Amino acid sequence: MREAFHDQLDGIFVDLAEMCGQVEVAVNRATAALLTGDAGIAEQVISADREIDTNRERVEDNAFALLSLQQPVAGDLRTVVAALRMVSELERMGDLSVHVAKIARLRVPNIAVPESIRETMVRMAETAEDMVRRVKAIIADRDVEAAIELGRDDEIMDQLRRKSFAELLGDDWAHGVEAAVDIALLGRYYERIADHAVSVANRVVFVVTGEMVSRRDN
Amino acid sequence: MREAFHDQLDGIFVDLAEMCGQVEVAVNRATAALLTGDAGIAEQVISADREIDTNRERVEDNAFALLSLQQPVAGDLRTVVAALRMVSELERMGDLSVHVAKIARLRVPNIAVPESIRETMVRMAETAEDMVRRVKAIIADRDVEAAIELGRDDEIMDQLRRKSFAELLGDDWAHGVEAAVDIALLGRYYERIADHAVSVANRVVFVVTGEMVSRRDN
Numbered sequence: 001m002r003e004a005f006h007d008q009l010d011g012i013f014v015d016l017a018e019m020c021g022q023v024e025v026a027v028n029r030a031t032a033a034l035l036t037g038d039a040g041i042a043e044q045v046i047s048a049d050r051e052i053d054t055n056r057e058r059v060e061d062n063a064f065a066l067l068s069l070q071q072p073v074a075g076d077l078r079t080v081v082a083a084l085r086m087v088s089e090l091e092r093m094g095d096l097s098v099h100v101a102k103i104a105r106l107r108v109p110n111i112a113v114p115e116s117i118r119e120t121m122v123r124m125a126e127t128a129e130d131m132v133r134r135v136k137a138i139i140a141d142r143d144v145e146a147a148i149e150l151g152r153d154d155e156i157m158d159q160l161r162r163k164s165f166a167e168l169l170g171d172d173w174a175h176g177v178e179a180a181v182d183i184a185l186l187g188r189y190y191e192r193i194a195d196h197a198v199s200v201a202n203r204v205v206f207v208v209t210g211e212m213v214s215r216r217d218n
Numbered sequence: 219m220r221e222a223f224h225d226q227l228d229g230i231f232v233d234l235a236e237m238c239g240q241v242e243v244a245v246n247r248a249t250a251a252l253l254t255g256d257a258g259i260a261e262q263v264i265s266a267d268r269e270i271d272t273n274r275e276r277v278e279d280n281a282f283a284l285l286s287l288q289q290p291v292a293g294d295l296r297t298v299v300a301a302l303r304m305v306s307e308l309e310r311m312g313d314l315s316v317h318v319a320k321i322a323r324l325r326v327p328n329i330a331v332p333e334s335i336r337e338t339m340v341r342m343a344e345t346a347e348d349m350v351r352r353v354k355a356i357i358a359d360r361d362v363e364a365a366i367e368l369g370r371d372d373e374i375m376d377q378l379r380r381k382s383f384a385e386l387l388g389d390d391w392a393h394g395v396e397a398a399v400d401i402a403l404l405g406r407y408y409e410r411i412a413d414h415a416v417s418v419a420n421r422v423v424f425v426v427t428g429e430m431v432s433r434r435d436n
Contacts, residue, residue: 064295071289073286073289169395176395180398
């Protein structure tokens, strides 16, 4: 019974890591669509989100089955509930990638990101994608050290967000209101992807150690 | 045993309704701070968020205790897990109110919302607050009809968001980039509060009927 339980639980974590890989692809493509103004890539992100949603449902069904049939207690119970939360966050990260793709699509044939702020946006996008990639490994390997390190790197995203605001609101900004609003919302979406990545990593720490990592609210 | 279970479950729903009341106050005060530029009210929202977080922890502890000690199955299990999700969403709605309050505080002694777009922002804020108020009653009464009606009203928020963008991006906008960015982010925060309200209402439908309400992603 216990062995079957742990096999099934491992299966759920394999599915979570796979979903995280799908989110990584979504973030990567959404950024590509954004920086190139390619409507086709944006559409791919939007339509592929259905697969992430389908995977969420499968993970949820499996987690419920595990709770119902195996009646875990203590640490095992907390692990299954943590998995349910992780799956919600991964789905949300997919939704946020769709939001980025939709801004890209809205501006086609133009590019939403003006040249002067491109470097900052690229760094935000790369930071978000890098965090998602690392979370995938953290889930797969239950890697507590890497998870704690990820939490520290969240500060990089905060700095980039402040930098983007300084650029938007500086006297040099020559791209008008529409581009500024796009950049502010894109920054919010990438920041939230990073927040969720940290939150998922913290849940892995909790699953392994039983200790909650204290978190800031964003 | 079953009776004790249902008493404890009722207690969790009482706590959820109370948290929703705290969120309602937070949304109301954040809006007041925003429209008056009152830093003191903004601070109240920010510091009161700790109480919402404390309540979240209590609800989570109670829900875990219920899962561990009573080992519910089928519908009862799904209800407890739904409660765990509702509590996360309510906490998040509190965080979003804090975001609104922080934009208000950032612009003191000025007011972040220019006169020309004030009416639209007031309607967004009132819509969000009204939805939170109704969710409180929906949780307390397990009112499926009211929950389904709330989902329909989400369209009002979408219309207001589109209206605010039309105003921001129109030729008449004379308030510059900073105010536009503030309005775009504020709109996003109120919209997300409304989304979470709908999601919490949908979970009440699920708890009562066993049927998931299909949802859009925002």
